[in-house]
Every structure is written in C-alpha cells, then in structure tokens.
Amino acid sequence: MSSALETLTSGGLSIGVELPLDNDWSPAGQAARQRDGRLPGEPDLSAHRALAQLADRAGFRALWVRDVPLYDPHFGDAAQVFEAFSYLGYLAGITERILLGTAAIVLPLRDPYLTLKSATTIDQLSNGRLLLGVASGDRPVEYPIFGRDFDNRGQNFREQVALLRNGGADLPSGIALLPRPTGPLPLLVAGLAQQTPSWVGQHMDGWLAYPGTPQDHVRRSALWREVAGDKPYISFIHLDLLADPDAPMQRHRFGGAVGRHGLIEELHAMREAGVRHVGLHFRRSQRPVSDAMEEIAAYVLPHFHAEADRQGPGAMAA
Numbered sequence: 001m002s003s004a005l006e007t008l009t010s011g012g013l014s015i016g017v018e019l020p021l022d023n024d025w026s027p028a029g030q031a032a033r034q035r036d037g038r039l040p041g042e043p044d045l046s047a048h049r050a051l052a053q054l055a056d057r058a059g060f061r062a063l064w065v066r067d068v069p070l071y072d073p074h075f076g077d078a079a080q081v082f083e084a085f086s087y088l089g090y091l092a093g094i095t096e097r098i099l100l101g102t103a104a105i106v107l108p109l110r111d112p113y114l115t116l117k118s119a120t121t122i123d124q125l126s127n128g129r130l131l132l133g134v135a136s137g138d139r140p141v142e143y144p145i146f147g148r149d150f151d152n153r154g155q156n157f158r159e160q161v162a163l164l165r166n167g168g169a170d171l172p173s174g175i176a177l178l179p180r181p182t183g184p185l186p187l188l189v190a191g192l193a194q195q196t197p198s199w200v201g202q203h204m205d206g207w208l209a210y211p212g213t214p215q216d217h218v219r220r221s222a223l224w225r226e227v228a229g230d231k232p233y234i235s236f237i238h239l240d241l242l243a244d245p246d247a248p249m250q251r252h253r254f255g256g257a258v259g260r261h262g263l264i265e266e267l268h269a270m271r272e273a274g275v276r277h278v279g280l281h282f283r284r285s286q287r288p289v290s291d292a293m294e295e296i297a298a299y300v301l302p303h304f305h306a307e308a309d310r311q312g313p314g315a316m317a318a
Contacts, residue, residue: 002186013271016062020080021051025283041077058297062099085118092126104133104190107160108153136193154194201227211254214269221274232276241292
C-alpha cells in the first residue's frame with residue numbers, strides 16, 4: 001500500500017471533503033446562483049481558497065476533485081469547474097498536509113502519457129499526497145467532441161491503467177517521461193469502469209463506491225472484499241449538517257440532513273460496514289459551508305482521527 005493510502009486509512013476510518021465547497025444546491029444557494037447569473041450546477045468559487053485551507057488546517061484527511069471536462073446541461077453539474085490536474089497543482093501549493101484525490105479522472109478522454117505526466121507532477125509537487133482516482137466516464141456527449149470512441153472506453157481504460165502502472169517504460173529507447181515516478185501511484189477506481197469486478201479487484205488499489213446507506217455499504221464492501229481483499233473501500237455522503245446537534249437523520253438521495261450526533265452514528269455505522277474513508281459533499285448544506293466544516297472538525301473528527309493522531313507524526317505525514 002502506498003504511503004498516501006496508508007495515510008488515508010490510518011485509524012480505521014477517515015473523513016475528507018469533496019470540492020466544490022459551496023452550497024449551491026440548497027435553496028439559498030440556488031437563489032444566489034440565479035442572482036449571479038451562473039448556470040445550474042455552476043458553484044460559487046469565491047471562497048474556494050479559504051475553504052480548502054480550512055479543510056487542511058482543521059484536519060480533514062483528503063480533498064477530492066472531480067473531472068468534468070465539459071458542462072452538459074442534461075447532467076446539470078459543473079463539479080468544481082477548474083480542470084482537475086491544474087486545480088490539484090494549485091491546491092498542492094496552498095495546503096500542507098491534506099491528501100489530494102481525484103474522483104475521478106476520465107482516462108479514455110485523455111492522452112495517457114500526459115495523464116501520467118500530470119499525475120507524477122502533482123504527486124511530486126505535493127510531496128506524495130496524490131490519490132489518483134480514475135474512471136471510464138459516463139457522459140456520451142463528451143466522446144465525439146474529444147475524438148474518442150464511447151463504446152470502446154472500457155478497453156481504452158484497461159490500456160491506460162497498464163501504462164500508468166509501467167510508468168512509461170514502453171517509450172522508445174532514450175526517451176523518458178519526466179518527472180519520474182517516485183513510486184507506484186495509488187490507483188482508485190470509481191464504479192467498475194466497464195470492467196469485471198475481478199479485474200478491478202486485481203488491478204486497482206481501492207474502490208470509490210457510490211454514496212449509499214450503511215446497509216448498502218455492507219453488501220457492496222463484502223463484494224469488494226471478495227475480489228480485492230483488504231484494499232480500501234471509499235465512499236461519499238451528500239451532507240446537510242443541521243444546526244440542532246440532536247436532529248435525527250432525514251435521508252435524501254446520496255445522503256441526508258442530520259445533526260452532528262446523528263452524523264457520528266452514521267459514520268460509525270459506515271466504518272462497521274467496511275468503509276475506510278468518507279468524503280463529505282456540502283452542496284445541499286443549508287448552513288454556510290465553513291460553519292459546517294468547523295463544527296465537524298471540532299466535534300466529529302476527534303471520534304475518528306484521534307487514533308491515527310496518537311500514532312505519532314509519521315502516521316499523518318504526507
């Protein structure tokens with residue numbers, strides 16, 4: 001297991017955040033979006049630097065970015081808007097310890113050697129903090145625009161994974177791709193990427209599973225263990241952290257609205273279900289994102305990160 005994955009999973013369960021750190025899916029956020037003339041699903045990025053640094057300073061374990069090359073109104077989500085690798089380079093420069101993950105780079109739309117160069121660049125600029133999540137993609141409109149074949153994206157995905165694994169060793173004699181990888185890049189897969197479960201379990205270092213309830217994760221993680229052993233199982237929660245700390249869970253698609261005590265219970269249940277890391281997604285938050293993050297840092301993270309912290313500075317070194 002790579003040092004970045006060891007850092008991600010130390011302590012049994014860790015908690016990160018998914019960018020963009022905006023609440024543009026909430027009623028107040030929707031009103032602000034319309035006022036500002038932004039597209040549906042286009043977040044407000046005015047506070048992204050301060051919020052990313054807050055996540056780093058507060059002890060969240062990872063920042064996750066998504067690769068959405070083109071805005072498609074049928075999907076209605078621009079993710080964090082910025083190109084994923086460019087943004088990770090920026091985030092590497094303004095943070096110190098937090099891991100930097102992609103959930104996930106759409107390999108078939110990209111040149112494989114440039115993907116490898118981008119990934120090794122980010123990994124070195126961040127001192128080994130990159131978690132490279134990859135996917136085959138699910139937005140058909142993008143493929144002809146990029147001159148790629150949607151139907152063959154599964155085969156393309158396998159070929160690109162092989163290239164990422166060999167580090168460009170198949171280049172012609174005398175040709176090198178710099179910077180050289182300092183070690184194997186941790187490769188995480190979102191979904192199955194048009195592959196069989198056995199292939200994914202054999203070739204990938206972890207699974208980025210779709211959001212679900214703890215009961216969903218019991219079943220899914222058991223299937224993952226069958227094909228991948230003890231490799232990390234990772235998922236996400238669309239969270240609306242309510243101001244009342246005792247507010248019970250009110251489930252919605254991909255997550256729920258809940259007070260911090262109920263969130264702690266949910267995270268304990270997810271850990272028992274086999275989840276090793278949870279990324280929190282705040283776009284439904286009715287409260288300012290900074291308020292929710294600060295409350296989670298003060299009252300929730302200590303329940304899950306304290307064990308890793310007690311192991312000493314090396315356990316959390318990035």
